[in-house]
Amino acid sequence: MRWTELKDEACPVARGLSVIGDRWTMLVLRDLFLGFRRFEEIQSRLGCARHVLADRLRKLETAGAVERRPYQERPLRHEYRLTEAGKALHPVIVTLVSWAEAHRPAEGGIRLVDRETGAPVRPILVDETTGARITHRSVRAERP
Secondary structure (H helix, E strand, C coil): CCHHHHHHCCCHHHHHHHHHCCHHHHHHHHHHHCCCCEHHHHHHHHCCCHHHHHHHHHHHHHCCCEEEEEEECCCCEEEEEECHHHHCCHHHHHHHHHHHHHHCCCCCCCCCECCCCCCECCCCCECCCCCCECCCCCCCCCCC
C-alpha cells in the first residue's frame, strides 16, 4: 500500500497516520504547540530542509490541522496556526511525551506541568462519559 493511500482506509489508525505519521510532521506539531509559528523559526529549530518543512506544513494545511495567515505584506509572509482540528492533536503529543519520558528517558528531558500551578502532570486517558480510565484491557475496537 502506498503512503498516500492511507487517507482512504477504513482503519482510523491508518487515516490518522496519513496526516501525522512521520517524524517531521510530529516535530512540526510540537513546535506549533510550543508557540513557534513562522516558517524560518520552525525550520531553524528542526534543522530540516526547507522543502521538507514546506511539504509537511502543506500536508497539515490540506488536512485542516493548520492554517496559514499573513503576518507581513511586503514581502508577503505567512505564519502557521493550529486549527481546532490541529489543537485536537494535543493529547497525542502529550501522550507521546509521557510515554517517552517513562520508557525512553534521556538526560535533559522535559516534564509536563500545570500552567497555573507548576505542579507536575501525569496524563491518563479516560472515558469522557464515565470518567473511567482507558487501558489496553478496558476497551476494544469494533466496527459499528
